[in-house]
């Protein structure tokens with residue numbers, strides 16, 4: 001049984017300045033219960049677009065996405081009840097405490113009071129949130145906010161969890177704790193879709209990885225399968241080889257070329273921003 005089925009998904013944006021942007025082109029994959037499915041790609045690859053379509057926040061231009069048996073276009077309410085979505089932009093309200101925020105979302109999902117109370121206590125225990133129970137959003141550190149966002153995504157105990165670069169901006173300790181929580185959720189049978197541009201995260205956490213670049217999946221499989229297929233042990237080398245090949249085919253300056261003009265970069269990231277989690281600079285955004 002598959003928790004998430006993506007078939008031939010395409011998404012075009014009409015951008016006033018840049019014209020038509022093809023963000024996704026013929027994307028297909030499936031993800032099952034009890035696995036972390038990783039979307040690994042640099043900035044602009046189409047990760048957020050994919051996850052926002054799965055979360056019913058965006059309509060695809062064509063193709064189909066099914067979550068927990070529900071079609072994202074025609075059954076959006078059922079899809080929303082089936083997922084927990086968390087990204088670095090998930091809002092934490094300044095004037096609510098941690099407890100109030102999680103409770104608020106539980107009520108929005110229609111949980112009865114007694115069920116909600118039990119669920120909140122379980123989550124506050126699991127995520128070690130009791131010490132921030134009465135802290136206002138405005139007074140929270142990034143790590144505290146992240147915990148609230150995770151609790152908010154889990155409050156209705158959904159079978160599918162979608163994490164869009166959840167460790168962005170977190171220090172290494174908070175990021176590790178979050179990855180551990182995600183692994184535990186997977187072990188409990190949740191289907192987790194996880195996007196990242198950090199190689200080490202993908203290697204450590206993901207049961208299967210899809211390498212996404214310019215809206216297309218260049219390769220997908222378990223890490224051992226990818227290593228075997230491309231005869232390359234190092235995920236970063238494998239990643240660069242795939243991307244360089246696409247750029248050569250498109251007649252564009254290769255990523256490797258751009259890289260050679262930069263400072264040596266950390267071997268664990270591909271992206272634009274300075275990554276606070278690994279402290280590593282990364283590559284230029286593809287244009």
Ligand SMILES: Nc1ncnc2c1ncn2[C@@H]1O[C@H](COP(=O)(O)OP(=O)(O)OP(=O)(O)O)[C@@H](O)[C@H]1O
Pocket residue numbers: 013014015021022023041042043044045046047048049050197
């Ligand atoms: N609302 C929008 N209007 C126009 N173009 C967009 C819009 N949202 C995304 N894009 C473009 O679509 C492409 C894919 O973007 P997307 O945000 O999905 O990638 P990503 O892999 O999540 O990257 P990042 O790591 O930077 O978030 C990029 O070229 C981006 O500029």
